[in-house]
Amino acid sequence: MTRWKNWGVVVVSGLLIIASWITGWDALMIAAAVVAGYQIAISAIQALRVKTVSIDLLVTVAAIGALFINNYWESAAVTFLFAFGGALERATLNKTRKALTDLVDAAPETATVLREGEAQSIEIWELVPGDIVLIKNGEQVPVDGTVVTGHGGVDEATITGESVPAEKAEGEEVFAGTWLRSGLLRVKAIGIGSDTALARIIHRVEDAQDDKARTQTFMEKFSGYYTPGVMLTALAIGLITRNVELALTLLVIGCPGAMVISIPVSIVAGIGRAARDGVLIKGGEYLETSARVSAVVVDKTGTLTNGRPMLTDVVVLDDAYSEDQVLTLAAGAETASEHPLAEAIIRGAEQRELAVGMVDKADPVAGKGIRATIDGRTIAVGTADLLDQAPDRTPLLELNTAGKTAMYVGVDGCAVGIVAVADTLRDTAGQAVEALHDNGIRVIMATGDAKRVAENIAVDLGIDEVRAELMPEDKLVIVKELQSRGHTVAMVGDGVNDTPALAQADIGIAMGAAGSPAAIETADIALMADRLPRLPYALALAKRTVRTMHLNIIIALLTVALLLFGVLFGGVTMAIGMLVHEASVLLVIAIAMLLLRPTLKEGEETITQRGARKEALAS
Known part of the structure; x- marks a missing residue:
């Protein structure tokens, strides 16, 4: 029909x-x-x-x-x-709107659930939270949930735009609409049907594509006066000239069709393109505001950095020991520690495939570190206060100055080495900051971390301004200060500690929002993939969309002006006028559709490209 x-x-x-x-x-x-x-x-x-x-x-x-x-x-x-x-x-x-259609089509309809020890294939609506769902290689993940057993690679392109499968093991989250490309998983269902990340994304994109930009609202108000004006003008000219055909022709060429369609089609295309690449933009108004962003305030931990301490250095102070031996001793002692940095040292030893010894006895020392007995030797990891002899402080101070947390490793009271950990920079952080600078955007780091650590990171990344040792309310002050200086400000944060600043900023941006209902619902822009380069990509796409809107408005107005001139002085007929008018409508639509071209420059496939490749393989 x-x-x-x-x-x-x-x-x-x-x-x-x-x-x-x-x-x-x-x-x-x-x-x-x-x-x-x-x-x-x-x-x-x-x-x-x-x-x-x-x-x-x-x-x-x-x-x-x-x-x-x-x-x-x-x-x-x-x-x-x-x-x-x-x-x-x-x-x-x-x-x-195909981006939305692709997301809807990605929603699974059936699931294999384990009940009374047997696998049963049932409809999605029959599932209940807590069900254990069996997912085999090549099958679609039907629920949001947590992996109970198994290991596999999950293609999360429909959620994050990432083309490389994410490795999933026990305790990891998976999302409905993604695909298991290798392995076998048993998943405990948490989100089902409309309560999944995919459903929330579909809802967000649906609303966003219908949301109006300020320019669109203005144009609709303008056309509300323009259209009656055209009719009255045509009537007046008809009465004055006694030329009915001329009056009717003016009615046709005065149609503001291209003007009216130029903005909504650009918004739909821009938001649709972003959605395919894992960027959710709340609506046309936010798309338009994003195009004006001149300053970005970024949190450090979890945004510029991985948010997870990593072993960075192992320094030998006693030639009788190698780096691996120092690290093995430190990791062995830390197996008895509950300190957040202990995991980083143990993980560093595991990555080097070192055999970590068992602790016979352990004695955590508050604020200083830990002493442990391993194979009859007392191993200390922490400050110099845990040692009997004063160690060489120069290497430790150098590491601390570089923004790392350094700890002595001692054997029977003597320092044999130093281990250092730090929250490492994201691999793509420098690329993202450079891309923001290329777009003429100032980058300000706002962090609660120590000033020395923040300044070292800022130097490495080329960040314009550093504000360190802040409380959450201090970030709000920074945003207000930038706005008072005439900047349109985007704030990037985790949506919890940064909530006041996110609310004050012209554009609030949440990173790695897959599976977070609060982030998807409250952020003006949600970056579904935990990749910082999506930020400059989103802002650049917003600028392209607004430029397209402006170009289309110019084409629409120019078309009406030329047709009017042609009617009055060049003998343009009603049919020719309508033909040119419809041609202008198609032209602005074609220009807007250029926004659908993949432009993501991260060495990744986009969802569109990935879909095309899957279809080619299937055929």
Whole structure:
């Protein structure tokens, strides 16, 4: 039915016009005008009922007027071209919404659940939280949940835009709509159906594509005055010149169709493109504001850094020991520690495949470190206070100055080495900061960490300004200060400690929001993938979208101006006017659709590219 509504009327009307040309029967031309114009007239009447003077009314009046002055070809041509343009417009708008369609299609419908020890295939709606779902290699993950047993690589492109499968093991989260590409998983269901990350994303994109930008709202108000103005102008010219055809032609060429469609189609395309690449933009208003961002305030931990301490250095102070031996001793002692940095040292030893010894006895010393007995030796990891002899402090101070947390490793009271840990920079942090600078955006780091640590990171990344040792409310002050200096500010944070600053910023951005309902619902922009380069990508896409909107508005206004000049001085007819008018509509749609081209520059496939590759492999 929808396809007939789009194209059936156009086809029938076109065939009637051709038949009229062949036979010379005017009745067929009138029939063509009626077939093509019937729905247009209905739409005009419906708009009038809500006190709106629409474009459809201009076309309807012009077509009926042409019939009354026996200009049947003009009437048929105007209605046919308008119907044809409308069908193309709807088809192309549907194409720009394909990102949403792809997400909806990604939603699974069935699941294999383990009940009473047996695997049963059931509909998604039959699942309940707590069910254990079995997912085999090549199957779709049907729920949001936690891996209970198993190991495998999960393709999370539909959620994060990432093309490389994420390794999942016991305790890891998985999301509905993703695909298991290797291994076998048993997953405890937590989110089902509308309570999944995928469902929340679909809801967000759906709302965002319908949300209006400020420019769109202005243009709609403008057209509300413009369209009646065109009708009154045409009426006045008709009365003054006594030229009905001229007045009707002015009605046709005055249609602001390209002007009205230029902005929504750009917004839909821009938000759709972003969604395919794992960036959720709340709506047109936020897209437009993002294009003006001139300063970005970023938190350090978990944003510029991985948010997880890592072993960075092992320094030998006693030649009788190697680096691996120092690290083995330190890791052995730390197995008895509950300190957050202990895990980093143990993990560092595991990565070097070192055999960590068992602790016979352990004695944590508050604020200083830990002493442990291993194979009859007393191993200390921590400050110099745990040692009997004063060690060389120079290497430790150098590491501390570099922003690392350094600890002595002692054996029976003597220092044999130093281990250092730090929250390491994300591999892509430098690339992201450079991309922001390329877009003319100032980058400010705001962190509660020590000033020395923050300054070292800022130097490494080329950050413009550092604010350290802050409380959450201090970040709010920084955002206000930047705004008072004329900046449009984006704040990037975790959405918890940074909530006041995120709320104050012109654009609040949450990173790694997959699976976080609060982040998806509250952030103006949510970066589903935990990758910082998506930030400059999102801001650059917003600028491209706004530039496209402005270009399309210029094309629409220029078209009307040229047609008006052509009618008054160049003999442009009603049919030619409608043809040029519809051509301008298609042009602005085509320009807007250029936003759908993949432009993500992270050495990754986009969802679109990945889908095409899957289809090629399947065929």
